[in-house]
């Protein structure tokens with residue numbers, strides 16, 4: 001792991017774009033078409049209002065509206081989401097001209113109206129009222145789970161919603177493609193054209209695999225090809241709203257640069273999260289990835305795709321750079337996107353049997369076979385010869401949500417671990433295939449990610465073994481007077497020192513760094529371990545671990561505790577067990593070590609073990625709090641504490657036989 005990590009440090013690259021120069025090179029009328037893909041998967045975990053906000057923020061981009069289309073993929077197959085988008089289409093007719101006229105910077109309505117320092121224009125109150133009434137309607141509908149007739153105002157709407165017949169379930173339903181706005185036909189309140197807005201819920205059937213997000217993205221690729229077929233595509237998660245209306249122009253600065261390598265396939269923006277608490281207790285900002293790894297890969301063949309905020313050339317999904325140069329995939333579509341032929345074709349390509357016997361997911365589109373379709377696809381694209389660029393402007397281009405409770409956080413990392421191991425042990429493993437096809441260094445970078453979960457092994461050993469030895473009065477490290485002891489000291493200080501320096505030099509405060517290292521240990525003990533086990537079970541065919549969508553619903557009490565920096569346990573979940581068991585063993589070992597040092601022998605013998613246990617105890621402080629004296633809803637359920645005490649006892653008894 002150390003060796004692979006060095007690959008990120010060879011050619012770190014920082015870039016800057018000058019958007020204001022773009023107009024000297026390209027006329028607005030020559031901008032390429034832009035198709036934006038937004039994925040959502042569950043109206044109860046990803047509130048439709050949040051998806052609507054994401055869509056509105058990109059519909060309001062500073063981009064010629066006739067070239068902009070927004071496609072929403074709803075894997076939840078929910079009419080509630082479709083209803084929310086019908087409302088959004090109506091509201092957009094007011095929102096887009098309001099943003100354009102007033103040059104609003106915050107084009108996500110929720111962020112605009114909720115900002116602590118709101119900009120005010122003559123129409124602000126009126127638009128805010130409209131937004132609020134839309135929000136109330138949508139939230140009511142989601143709460144009730146049904147749409148009352150008074151809410152349906154247009155004829156086409158009830159027809160679209162009538163497709164949710166009795167047998168229609170999220171797992172089993174025909175494809176739904178609904179054009180909500182069409183450029184050229186629909187106008188905003190000032191008579192200006194609007195971008196296309198299309199709702200898609202691909203066909204689902206319990207007897208066809210649906211391939212999670214990669215499957216959804218491939219349907220989006222095909223449906224958009226039948227309608228607008230724009231040469232540039234932007235991928236977005238449901239919660240990643242645009243925070244800067246000029247972002248597409250930044251991407252064009254690279255994609256249209258005549259001196260750029262023609263193999264440039266995509267421009268990746270970082271994922272920046274809003275609402276992370278002051279000291280980032282779960283290490284949710286992933287600062288290492290976005291501050292160290294991505295610039296490091298940018299100096300090689302280019303950064304990975306992180307699932308959201310990637311501007312792709314459509315061509316990359318159809319083959320390697322040399323093949324697609326001759327193919328003219330970027331054909332213009334001339335029919336109205338509401339015409340019968342186009343809609344028939346769109347429904348056809350959104351069918352779940354369409355991909356059978358095709359190269360979709362293997363040589364075309366987003367690749368299947370991993371729960372981290374983003375990293376996997378970008379790795380294979382780079383193997384084909386495509387390059388990428390990292391664009392990290394000062395004002396974040398997109399803002400999204402990060403888990404605010406420990407359970408979601410650990411489960412998210414567990415899903416990533418499983419997905420990454422699937423890549424690590426695939427035919428296209430970066431350590432074998434990648435290093436040959438891309439380059440040694442790029443292959444090592446990808447390998448560093450894909451083998452992430454094997455940290456579980458050393459972290460678990462260090463969390464239990466020296467402590468159990470200490471409890472049994474056995475010393476396993478050299479004495480402090482032995483020169484070999486310094487090897488451990490230097491390695492520990494070296495690793496921690498490097499990590500700390502990198503964090504602080506990229507502008508992070510020390511307290512955050514401390515929390516990040518704790519989050520890393522928590523991941524190591526819980527998510528990576530469970531991920532390894534899940535992967536093995538999946539490999540032998542016992543488990544069918546899937547894409548468990550992270551909840552974006554913010555519960556008020558929980559959010560309050562999160563803001564205060566309090567760890568949220570709450571649910572009785574087995575993912576906490578390695579943490580709580582380790583916390584107990586380390587505390588007992590630490591106390592027993594001190595007692596031993598006082599009584600039988602000198603502290604010299606057990607110094608390193610004592611230090612390790614003490615270090616873990618300091619890190620585990622929030623766990624003791626949650627176990628022992630917290631009274632709020634987020635404390636550790638008693639059941640988990642009891643099971644961990646039993647586990648700790650069992651471990652100790654077993655170990656006393658071994659030592």
Ligand SMILES: O=c1ccn([C@@H]2O[C@H](COP(=O)(O)OP(=O)(O)O[C@H]3O[C@H](CO)[C@@H](O)[C@H](O)[C@H]3O)[C@@H](O)[C@H]2O)c(=O)[nH]1
Nearest residue numbers: 039040041075212213216237238306307308372547549550
């Ligand atoms: O069957 C599915 C499952 C998920 N999604 C969408 O995928 C996105 C990401 O899901 P989320 O639960 O937010 O996962 P995260 O762990 O936060 O996502 C990170 O990791 C994923 C890979 O595991 C990437 O796809 C994401 O882009 C990346 O942000 C969301 O918009 C979902 O709606 C689907 O469209 N279909």
Ligand SMILES: [Mn+2]
Nearest residue numbers: 237239401550
């Ligand atoms: Mn997410």
